[in-house]
Amino acid sequence: MKIWASLAAAVLALSAAISPAAEPRRSGYDDSSRETQAMQDDDAGNPAFLWVRQGEALWDQDCKGCHGAAGTLRGVAARYPLFDPRANRLLTLEQRIVQCRTDRMGAPAFAWDDERLLALSALVGLQSRGLPLNAEPREPFLSQGEALFRERIGQLNLSCAQCHEERAGLRLSGATIPQGHATGYPAYRLEWQGMGSLYRRLRNCLNGVRAEVFAPDSPEAAALALYLAVRAKGMRVETPAVRP
Amino acid sequence: MDRVLINVPKQVTRGVPFEIKILVSHPMESGQRRDQMGQAIPRDIINHFVAMLDGELVLEADFFPAISANPFLSFSAVAEKSGILTLAFTDDKGEVRTETAAVTVG
Amino acid sequence: MTQTRRHVLTLLGAAAMVPPAHATPGEVETLIRALTGASPLRDGLIRLELPVLVENGNTVSMRVSVANPPSPVDSIHVFADGNPLPHVAVFRFGPRAGVPAISTRIRLATSQTVTAIACLRDGTRWRDSVELLVTLAACIE
Numbered sequence: 001m002k003i004w005a006s007l008a009a010a011v012l013a014l015s016a017a018i019s020p021a022a023e024p025r026r027s028g029y030d031d032s033s034r035e036t037q038a039m040q041d042d043d044a045g046n047p048a049f050l051w052v053r054q055g056e057a058l059w060d061q062d063c064k065g066c067h068g069a070a071g072t073l074r075g076v077a078a079r080y081p082l083f084d085p086r087a088n089r090l091l092t093l094e095q096r097i098v099q100c101r102t103d104r105m106g107a108p109a110f111a112w113d114d115e116r117l118l119a120l121s122a123l124v125g126l127q128s129r130g131l132p133l134n135a136e137p138r139e140p141f142l143s144q145g146e147a148l149f150r151e152r153i154g155q156l157n158l159s160c161a162q163c164h165e166e167r168a169g170l171r172l173s174g175a176t177i178p179q180g181h182a183t184g185y186p187a188y189r190l191e192w193q194g195m196g197s198l199y200r201r202l203r204n205c206l207n208g209v210r211a212e213v214f215a216p217d218s219p220e221a222a223a224l225a226l227y228l229a230v231r232a233k234g235m236r237v238e239t240p241a242v243r244p
Numbered sequence: 245m246d247r248v249l250i251n252v253p254k255q256v257t258r259g260v261p262f263e264i265k266i267l268v269s270h271p272m273e274s275g276q277r278r279d280q281m282g283q284a285i286p287r288d289i290i291n292h293f294v295a296m297l298d299g300e301l302v303l304e305a306d307f308f309p310a311i312s313a314n315p316f317l318s319f320s321a322v323a324e325k326s327g328i329l330t331l332a333f334t335d336d337k338g339e340v341r342t343e344t345a346a347v348t349v350g
Numbered sequence: 351m352t353q354t355r356r357h358v359l360t361l362l363g364a365a366a367m368v369p370p371a372h373a374t375p376g377e378v379e380t381l382i383r384a385l386t387g388a389s390p391l392r393d394g395l396i397r398l399e400l401p402v403l404v405e406n407g408n409t410v411s412m413r414v415s416v417a418n419p420p421s422p423v424d425s426i427h428v429f430a431d432g433n434p435l436p437h438v439a440v441f442r443f444g445p446r447a448g449v450p451a452i453s454t455r456i457r458l459a460t461s462q463t464v465t466a467i468a469c470l471r472d473g474t475r476w477r478d479s480v481e482l483l484v485t486l487a488a489c490i491e
Contacts, residue, residue: 035401035411044251044265047314053247054269174485175405190406192491193271193313204491244405261448274457276434301444303452310430310438312409312455319441320448 025235027183028243031169031176036190040242048122048188048240051115051195055123058116062105070123077121077128078237081226083138090141090222094121094197098217112216118186118195125186125239133183133237135229141219145227148220154211160224163205175244181232182225184241191244198225248343252329255350261320262347264295264302268333274309290315292334297347298327323347372459373436378429381436386427386467386475395419395476396426396468407458407484414441414466414478415451421472423450432462458484 029037043049059070067073080093091099094112097120101107110117149160163172164180171177185198192200199216202224206213214220251265268290275287289309295302302321321329326349333341373381382391399413416423428438441452450468458464465479 033401033403033405036405039409039411042265044249045267045316045318047267047316049249050247050267050269050314053249190409193408207491263448274434296444297446300446301442302446302448303444304442306440308435308437308439310433310435310457312457316453316455318453320451321446322448323446 023235025181025232026168026179027181027232027235027238027241028178028187029184029238029241031178032242032244036242036244040184040238046188046240046242048186048195048242051119051122051186051188052126052240054115055119055121058120059123062101062107063120066104070127073124073127075128075131075134077125077239078131078134079136081135081141081222081229083136083141090138090219090226092198092222092225093124094199095217095222097121097124112197112199115195118197121197122186122195122240125237128237129239131237132234133229133232135226135233137230137233138226141223141226142230144219145223145225145230148224149227149231154206154209156209158209160205180228181235182228183232183235184238184243186239187241187243189243195240198228248331248333248341250329250331250343250345252345252347255348256323258324258349259322261322263318263320264329264345265318266316266331268315270313270315270335272307272309272311272313272315276309288336290333290335293317294330294332295319295321296330296332297321297323298325302329321347323349325349372432372434372462373430375431375463378431378436378465382427382429382465382467385440386425386469387473389473389475391467391475391477393477396466396478398428398464398466398478398480400464400480400482402480402482404458404482404484407460409455410458410482410484411453412456412464413451413453415449416468416476419450419468419470421470421474423468424471425469426450426452427467427469428456429465429467430456430458430462431465432458432460434459438464458482460484 029040040046077093081090084091094117097117098109102109152159160180163177168177168179182198186195188195199221203213247269249267253262256262270290273285273288277285279285287309289307291307293305303319327347329345329347331343396416400410404410414426423443425440425442427440429436430438438456443450461483463479463481465477468476
């Protein structure tokens with residue numbers, strides 16, 4: 001099995017080398033319906049821009065004083081999760097925004113699902129839209145994240161990899177199982193009828209396999225997010241995406 | 245209804261229909277759902293919408309709970325001269341939110 | 351036809367116990383008549399665009415339009431016979447309206463038929479319907 005897998009990987013790598021435009025990895029966009037794609041393609045019709053608008057107002061009020069215009073953060077979101085040497089920990093973009101509020105502004109932390117945190121991370125994410133994901137593959141976090149991705153968990157005894165690698169492209173109920181490339185978070189999900197973070201999506205999966213849910217500010221959440229970001233390295237940032 | 249996004253072309257041509265797109269942040273709570281305690285969640289939707297261009301009607305709409313959360317609407321208008329587009333949204337509490345956008349005929 | 355038969359069978363099964371969780375085609379016909387008048391309903395002129403296979407019933411992109419109407423379009427009504435409340439929306443066009451075309455997003459509780467009716471100034475009524483399948487998402491919160 002291993003031999004076949006590495007052979008298949010080599011063939012994929014070879015075909016990618018022959019035609020650099022061919023991207024064997026598919027984002028959730030590629031697996032969405034034409035209508036959902038159209039919703040993401042038009043900023044005037046993408047409901048996530050309601051959160052971007054809120055983010056702009058918050059930015060002007062709280063962030064601009066230090067950071068200047070939001071546009072100066074182009075490329076920043078594409079590098080997250082990022083190791084913070086001062087705090088000696090890996091931080092997701094949301095964790096960084098909360099850290100900035102509590103440590104630098106002396107303001108109360110946002111709850112992880114606070115609409116304002118979604119609004120700010122959507123605004124910052126949008127600045128990197130179209131850029132390749134480019135997180136630093138930093139150890140030991142990357143290996144921890146990959147271990148979490150491959151570990152069988154929960155009452156259903158399933159790993160992330162079993163659905164999102166081995167069975168990606170197959171159908172589960174009415175939906176196509178995506179490859180699990182987190183290119184567009186925070187994203188507007190039709191199922192949520194609102195905006196949500198990557199953490200919310202991961203929690204969705206953890207609940208789905210009846211596993212214990214790690215906390216939003218836990219090292220596990222950041223490590224898994226880093227592994228996903230490195231796994232999707234080079235794919236384009238789509239934030240704020242629309243997903244079914 | 246705290247955020248309304250209005251998209252109107254920067255410049256429109258006299259007598260030629262142009263497209264207006266709007267997005268409104270609103271849960272459009274259908275009144276059909278129950279919370280985790282089994283209690284009915286009361287209906288709370290934007291039930292009426294009016295678009296006027298310089299006091300003349302463009303479009304009037306009645307919405308029912310089948311309109312999705314964070315409603316999107318695209319429609320078209322015709323202008324003979326530059327003017328002000330006024331959009332009014334009414335919700336179940338009777339609150340009316342009014343937004344305006346400039347229409348420039350070039 | 352099978353759609354109608356299925357509805358009837360569902361109703362026969364459910365009627366004894368609980369009221370139906372959705373409208374019936376008969377109710378929708380009555381509602382359409384009450385709201386749009388009694389002139390004959392003709393197929394054509396109006397075009398209703400909806401995906402035939404719906405990814406998520408919470409947010410379904412819908413476009414309804416009337417191309418080159420022989421008389422101005424006064425209103426467009428949209429009905430969904432499988433929703434708990436069949437009425438979806440009414441659009442009335444004023445003197446400053448451009449082309450009679452609307453795009454919006456709607457909720458569909460289940461697989462069903464959506465109908466759009468255009469009422470023209472000359473008193474004629476035009477209809478288009480789309481029968482669609484709403485799929486169920488696997489991993490819901």
